Amino acid sequence: MAKKRWGGLAVAGAFLLSKGKVLLALLKFSKFGGTLISFGISLLFYAQIFGVWFGVGLLYLLFIHEMGHLAAAKRLGFKTGPAIFVPFMGAVIGIKDTFRTPKQEAILAYGGPFAGLLSLIPLLIGYAVTGNDFWLVIFHLGALLNLFNLLPVSPLDGGRILAGLPIVVWIAGLAALIAYGITHFSIILLLIAFLGGSAVWKRYQFAKQYENNKSVLMLYRAARSRVLQAKVEQEHATATETGSDEMIDETDDTTVSTYDPIAWSLRHDLQDLRSASPEDAKSAADELLRYQYDSANDYDALIRRLDQRIEPLLEAEKSVEYHQMPKKQQTITLFAYLALGAILFIAFEYSKGYLPTPS
Incomplete structure (x- = not known):
C-alpha cells in the first residue's frame, strides 16, 4: 500500500513537472x-x-x-x-x-x-x-x-x-494550555503557549507602564501645549516688531498660565539624573544640557524632544484603551x-x- x-x-510529481509551466501560468x-x-x-x-x-x-x-x-x-x-x-x-x-x-x-x-x-x-x-x-x-x-x-x-x-x-481571562486560558501541552507533550501546543505568553506579557507590561506614568504623560502633554503656545506668541511678537500686516486680535484676554512646563520637565530630568547609574550619568547629563539649551533657543527642538518622551507612553496608553470594552x-x-x-x-x-x- x-x-x-x-x-x-x-506520477503526480512527474505530471506537474511536465505541465508545471502551463499550470503556473494559469494560476x-x-x-x-x-x-x-x-x-x-x-x-x-x-x-x-x-x-x-x-x-x-x-x-x-x-x-x-x-x-x-x-x-x-x-x-x-x-x-x-x-x-x-x-x-x-x-x-x-x-x-x-x-x-x-x-x-x-x-x-x-x-x-x-x-x-x-x-x-x-x-x-x-x-x-x-x-x-x-x-x-x-x-x-x-x-x-x-x-x-x-x-x-x-x-x-x-x-x-x-x-x-x-480583563487580562485575567487570557492568563487562565494560557495556564490551561500550558498544563495540557506539558501533560500531553505537544510541541505545537507549547509553541502556541509561548506566543500566547508573549502576548500576555506585552499587554501586562503596557498596562503597568501606563499606570505608573499616567500623571507624567498628562504633564508632558501640558508641557507640549504650553511650548506650542509660547512658539505662537513669539511668532506674533516677531510679526508685530517687523511691521507685519498680519491682524492680531488685541481684544484677546486669554489668561497666560503661570505654570512653567519647561521648568517642570527639567526638574523631572534632574530626578532621572540623580537616580541614574554612574555609567549612564554622563549621557543623562548631556541630554539634560541639550534640553536646557533647546528650551531657551529652539521651540521646535523642544517639541521634538517632548514628542520623544511622549511616544513610548502613548503606545502603552493605546494598548490599555484598546483592550477596554x-x-x-x-x-x-x-x-x-x-x-x-x-x-x-x-x-x-x-x-x-x-x-x-x-x-
Whole structure:
C-alpha cells in the first residue's frame, strides 16, 4: 500500500513537472492561485500520511473556517489576502487593515469557528444518509479543531474574541494550555503557549507602564501645549516688531498660565539624573544640557524632544484603551463566546460516543 501511495505521488510529481509551466501560468492570473497551490501541496502531504479522503475532509474543515474569517473581514470593510494552507499548521488569511476596536477583532475572530460550526451540518447529513463512519470522523475532528481554536489565548480565535475582557481571562486560558501541552507533550501546543505568553506579557507590561506614568504623560502633554503656545506668541511678537500686516486680535484676554512646563520637565530630568547609574550619568547629563539649551533657543527642538518622551507612553496608553470594552459589549461578547463553545463541546462529546473503534 505504501509503495502504491508513493508511486502515485511520483506520477503526480512527474505530471506537474511536465505541465508545471502551463499550470503556473494559469494560476498566475487567478485570484485564488496561492490558495489552490497551497491547497494542492497540503493535500499531497496529508494524503501520504492519512489517506486522500481524510486529507480532503481536513482541508474542507480548514477552508470553511478561513472563509468565515474572510466573510467577517468583508463585512467590516477590511482588505484581505487569499487563504493560504500550511501543512500541519492549518490555514491563514492576510488582513491588510488594522483593528480599531476590540469589537472589530472579536467579530473577525468569531467568524472562523462560527463558520466551522456550520461546516459540521453537511457532515452530519452525510452520515445520516450513508451511515459511513468517515463522515462522523470528520465531524468529530471539525468539532475538536474549532473548539480548540476557542481557547482564550492569543493568537487563537478565542483570545482575539475576548481581547476586550480583563487580562485575567487570557492568563487562565494560557495556564490551561500550558498544563495540557506539558501533560500531553505537544510541541505545537507549547509553541502556541509561548506566543500566547508573549502576548500576555506585552499587554501586562503596557498596562503597568501606563499606570505608573499616567500623571507624567498628562504633564508632558501640558508641557507640549504650553511650548506650542509660547512658539505662537513669539511668532506674533516677531510679526508685530517687523511691521507685519498680519491682524492680531488685541481684544484677546486669554489668561497666560503661570505654570512653567519647561521648568517642570527639567526638574523631572534632574530626578532621572540623580537616580541614574554612574555609567549612564554622563549621557543623562548631556541630554539634560541639550534640553536646557533647546528650551531657551529652539521651540521646535523642544517639541521634538517632548514628542520623544511622549511616544513610548502613548503606545502603552493605546494598548490599555484598546483592550477596554464597554460592559454591555463585554457581556454580549462573552455570551456569544460561551454559547458557541458549548454547542461545539456538545457536538464533540456527542460524536465521540459514536466513533468507530479501531479493529
